[in-house]
Amino acid sequence: xxxxxxxxxxxxxxxxxxxxxxxxxxxxxxxxxxxxxxxxxxxxxxxxxxxxxxxxxxxxxxxxxxxxxxxxxxxxxxxxxxxxxxxxxxxxxxxxxxxxxxxxxxxxxxxxxxxxxxxxxxxxxxxxxxxxxxxxxxxxxxxxxxxxxxxxxxxxxxxxxxxxxxxxxxxxxxxxxxxxxxxxxxxxxxxxxxxxxxxxxxxxxxxxxxxxxxxxxxxxxxxxx
Amino acid sequence: xxxxxxxxxxxxxxxxxxxxxxxxxxxxxxxxxxxxxxxxxxxxxxxxxxxxxxxxxxxxxxxxxxxxxxxxxxxxxxxxxxxxxxxxxxxxxxxxxxxxxxxxxxxxxxxxxxxxxxxxxxxxxxxxxxxxxxxxxxxxxxxxxxxxxxxxxxxxxxxxxxxxxxxxxxxxxxxxxxxxxx
Numbered sequence: 001x002x003x004x005x006x007x008x009x010x011x012x013x014x015x016x017x018x019x020x021x022x023x024x025x026x027x028x029x030x031x032x033x034x035x036x037x038x039x040x041x042x043x044x045x046x047x048x049x050x051x052x053x054x055x056x057x058x059x060x061x062x063x064x065x066x067x068x069x070x071x072x073x074x075x076x077x078x079x080x081x082x083x084x085x086x087x088x089x090x091x092x093x094x095x096x097x098x099x100x101x102x103x104x105x106x107x108x109x110x111x112x113x114x115x116x117x118x119x120x121x122x123x124x125x126x127x128x129x130x131x132x133x134x135x136x137x138x139x140x141x142x143x144x145x146x147x148x149x150x151x152x153x154x155x156x157x158x159x160x161x162x163x164x165x166x167x168x169x170x171x172x173x174x175x176x177x178x179x180x181x182x183x184x185x186x187x188x189x190x191x192x193x194x195x196x197x198x199x200x201x202x203x204x205x206x207x208x209x210x211x212x213x214x215x216x217x218x219x220x221x222x223x224x225x
Numbered sequence: 226x227x228x229x230x231x232x233x234x235x236x237x238x239x240x241x242x243x244x245x246x247x248x249x250x251x252x253x254x255x256x257x258x259x260x261x262x263x264x265x266x267x268x269x270x271x272x273x274x275x276x277x278x279x280x281x282x283x284x285x286x287x288x289x290x291x292x293x294x295x296x297x298x299x300x301x302x303x304x305x306x307x308x309x310x311x312x313x314x315x316x317x318x319x320x321x322x323x324x325x326x327x328x329x330x331x332x333x334x335x336x337x338x339x340x341x342x343x344x345x346x347x348x349x350x351x352x353x354x355x356x357x358x359x360x361x362x363x364x365x366x367x368x369x370x371x372x373x374x375x376x377x378x379x380x381x382x383x384x385x386x387x388x389x390x391x392x393x394x395x396x397x398x399x400x401x402x403x404x405x406x407x
Contacts, residue, residue: 004398007406011347012366014323020258020275021268025250028276032246035283 147171154179244286250279253296256369257303263363264307265314266323266348274310278303297377300370304360304378324348343406350400358393361386 141149154175254275261274281302282289292298324344351359357379364375376386 004401004406005394007343007347007401008394008397011344011351012362014326014344015259015263015266015363015366016368018259018262018268018271020255020272024258024272024275025254027272028250028254028279029247031276032250032279032283035280 150175244283244289246279246283249282253299254279256296256367257299259367259369260300260303260364261307261310263366264304265311267314270310270314271307274303274307277306281306294377297374300364300374300378346401346404346406347397350397350404353400354393354396357381358389358396361389362393362397365390 151171257275257278258271261278262268262271265271265274278299282299289295324341351362354362360379361375364370364378365372370378372383372386376383379386379389381389
């Protein structure tokens with residue numbers, strides 16, 4: 001065995017016989033007593049946080065549903081297909097059932113009952129003449145409709161096709177000018193209606209140029225008389 | 226009928242009663258200390274590793290009945306904890322005092338200094354060995370562990386452990402010769 005192996009064995013021997021200091025067991029037991037007194041965790045750390053997270057998610061969901069239910073909506077008047085189909089089969093189509101007024105929370109989708117949904121309604125059974133009509137409620141006029149109405153009232157000579165291109169202030173200004181001109185010309189039109197002026201025939205202007213030419217330039221062709 | 230069907234399930238107190246902490250400390254503290262000391266080469270640090278190991282035992286006391294080889298399990302925990310602790314301390318802090326303690330006090334000063342430097346070189350080269358070779362070599366130094374237990378700790382076969390030990394000694398010898406400590 002050479003000196004290198006001796007060095008290695010000496011180092012390993014020193015590690016093999018390393019001894020702890022005296023009283024290590026007592027010190028360890030004294031320090032570990034506090035750890036042993038604490039209860040062992042009975043839940044996985046992920047499962048420990050699961051109930052609070054689930055409670056928070058449930059509360060958020062309930063809050064969202066409650067907030068959605070309290071949103072102000074107008075009560076809708078709808079007639080379901082389940083009510084309309086039997087009426088079409090009845091012999092007296094004039095007897096129309098009054099529409100059902102549902103609360104605000106039931107305004108989303110008309111619901112078909114399973115019994116009605118399973119019965120197919122042919123085109124002959126449902127005559128459109130007997131079905132009640134439900135026109136859409138009157139909606140406020142759009143900007144184009146208001147512009148068209150104003151043009152029809154005040155400026156009848158407007159080209160309707162230009163309304164889309166004209167901005168509203170320009171159209172209003174042109175309408176005001178036309179109204180002003182119409183107001184200024186109104187007395188003249190009235191006076192004209194009482195004493196109409198004779199029509200003046202505008203003759204074409206005399207042709208002076210050829211006469212001037214004939215005066216200045218004696219006609220060489222004309223014979224002296 | 227209901228009382229007959231009732232099976233006594235082990236409760237928390239029953240499981241805690243099975244943890245004989247003083248018995249575990251008395252049985253395994255010296256082994257764990259030597260495992261930790263072979264890594265950190267410092268008595269105070271090794272004692273802290275022993276304490277941390279038993280803290281882990283307390284934290285996992287519900288698993289203790291399902292552990293097949295408690296000795297191997299404890300050595301693995303101590304080894305990993307010692308490696309973690311060793312990353313936080315400087316190598317000079319480990320080797321100086323321990324290497325000096327290996328040298329006989331009856332030697333002259335110059336000879337004691339030379340032997341201390343040789344011991345430090347051996348430990349330094351041990352630390353530079355590949356991970357498995359170093360672990361096999363250091364665990365083989367502990368007389369409490371035989372080759373079969375080292376094989377279970379490393380998760381290798383007995384022959385693989387013997388091969389690791391042979392390669393570790395050969396590599397260490399070559400490096401020491403190359404460094405001029407032959």
